[in-house]
Amino acid sequence: MLDLPKFKAAAVQAAPVFLDTDATVEKVCALICEAAGNGASLVAFPEVFVAGYPYWSWVMNPIEGSSWFEKLCRSAIEIPGPEIQRISAAAKANSVHVVVGVNERSRTGIGTIYNTLVIVGPDGRLLGRHRKLVPTWAEKLTWANGDGSSLRVYDTAIGKLGALACGENTNTLARFSLLAQGELVHVASYISLPVAPPDYDMAEAIKVRAAAHSFEGKVFTVVACSTISPEIVEAISGGDPKVKAQLERRNSAFSGVLGPDGRVIGEPLIDSEGIVYADIDLSRCIQPRQMHDITGHYNRFDVFDLRVNRRAQQAVRLDDEPVVDTSNDDRPAANETGEFQP
Numbered sequence: 363m364l365d366l367p368k369f370k371a372a373a374v375q376a377a378p379v380f381l382d383t384d385a386t387v388e389k390v391c392a393l394i395c396e397a398a399g400n401g402a403s404l405v406a407f408p409e410v411f412v413a414g415y416p417y418w419s420w421v422m423n424p425i426e427g428s429s430w431f432e433k434l435c436r437s438a439i440e441i442p443g444p445e446i447q448r449i450s451a452a453a454k455a456n457s458v459h460v461v462v463g464v465n466e467r468s469r470t471g472i473g474t475i476y477n478t479l480v481i482v483g484p485d486g487r488l489l490g491r492h493r494k495l496v497p498t499w500a501e502k503l504t505w506a507n508g509d510g511s512s513l514r515v516y517d518t519a520i521g522k523l524g525a526l527a528c529g530e531n532t533n534t535l536a537r538f539s540l541l542a543q544g545e546l547v548h549v550a551s552y553i554s555l556p557v558a559p560p561d562y563d564m565a566e567a568i569k570v571r572a573a574a575h576s577f578e579g580k581v582f583t584v585v586a587c588s589t590i591s592p593e594i595v596e597a598i599s600g601g602d603p604k605v606k607a608q609l610e611r612r613n614s615a616f617s618g619v620l621g622p623d624g625r626v627i628g629e630p631l632i633d634s635e636g637i638v639y640a641d642i643d644l645s646r647c648i649q650p651r652q653m654h655d656i657t658g659h660y661n662r663f664d665v666f667d668l669r670v671n672r673r674a675q676q677a678v679r680l681d682d683e684p685v686v687d688t689s690n691d692d693r694p695a696a697n698e699t700g701e702f703q704p
Contacts, residue, residue, distance in 0.1 A: 366644035369520045371547075371584045372402035373638040375617035375631045377591035378413045381437045386413040387445050390462060391452040397637055398456035403484070403520050405453075407462040408588035408617075409527050409551040410477055412445065413437045414465070415588065417598045419500040420557040421605050431504060438467035438475045441491055446480060454486030459518055461525050461549040461586075466493065468506075470677065477505045479525045479551060481516055489516045495536060498529035511674040515543035521644050525549040531571045539670050541579040542657045546644050548575055552587040554633070556611035565616040565632050577624030579657075580650040582642050587615040589635050622647045 374393050379385035390407060397405040409415070416434055418427040439445045441464075453460045459482065466478035477494035493508025513536065515524040524540035524547070531537065531550045540548065550572055555564045572583040590609055599605040618630030619640035627640040654660045 367520050368643045369403040370401045371404045371619055371640050371642050372397035373584050373586040373617045374407050375587050376635045377589045378411050380414045380594045381433050383413045383437045387448050390449055394452045398458045404459045406549045406584045406586040408586045409463040409553045410465050412464040415553045416504045419503045438465040440469055441466055450482050450486040453482045457484045463551045474506050494527040509675040510670050510672045513539045515540055515545045521546040523547045528552045537575055546581050548581050548583045550583055550585045554588050554590050554615035556614040557608050564614045568616040572620045573624040576620040580622040580647050583620045585617050587617045589615050622650050
């Protein structure tokens with residue numbers, strides 16, 4: 363008999379302690395405890411929450427932003443590492459699933475960082491990580507490309523769980539690759555982007571993308587978006603009133619939960635810091651699929667053929683080393699002891 367989980371999800375909308383890794387990790391752990399205390403079994407955090415987004419790439423030229431890039435590299439973390447161990451311990455202590463965005467530093471390249479989502483189970487085990495496939499627009503000055511090795515769905519106690527970062531939720535093929543693996547719960551992590559073009563409504567754009575994924579796939583989408591604190595505004599603007607006004611633009615952050623009909627459950631958060639909660643019943647994903655099951659009967663796989671390269675990419679293959687690469691820089695997941703899964 364098909365028995366699908368019911369649970370409460372929490373979407374965190376907050377600002378990191380800008381470029382302060384330890385303080386931001388403390389904030390993550392506190393928010394995990396708060397959400398779990400309110401009954402959440404899944405806690406989703408924003409994109410690169412640990413410990414900040416490179417806003418300078420949108421308001422400065424590359425030369426001006428170079429010193430900020432170095433600060434970001436210094437605040438970035440390695441996976442596995444002590445910061446993820448602390449977050450994993452908080453997940454285990456509160457028996458919750460956690461998806462959190464981090465700036466991940468390559469172990470073999472101190473100037474190479476990735477926009478990475480980390481997925482942790484309620485037992486504290488590191489289920490996997492996903493590196494953003496393509497940095498968006500100005501982000502190309504900061505992050506390296508991820509690869510297909512992390513386009514994975516995790517079979518958890520709250521259902522089949524997948525995640526993508528920000529603009530990836532516009533990538534139809536990336537989304538379909540997760541849906542085709544049976545995804546039922548999708549975490550979409552974002553950053554507040556007030557520096558978008560004047561006619562671009564970031565909050566509405568986030569909502570539209572989440573609604574599209576939920577409706578097309580008949581899944582639940584949990585959206586977690588960051589906010590911009592006065593600390594971030596002051597640091598990046600340097601007192602320039604024009605830049606300050608750009609960074610303080612409203613309607614730039616949206617967090618909430620959307621059901622398989624594409625509609626928002628309850629009230630979302632717009633711009634303000636807080637946590638959105640929603641009750642999820644995965645049995646609601648069944649009936650709509652009688653009409654449209656795009657990874658099943660409502661498709662023509664004799665006409666369409668999607669192939670996904672899930673081989674991890676690496677800078678060099680050294681023939682005098684064992685076949686199993688232990689550099690842990692290009693493999694998809696590690697457990698709580700830091701050993702990577704096969």
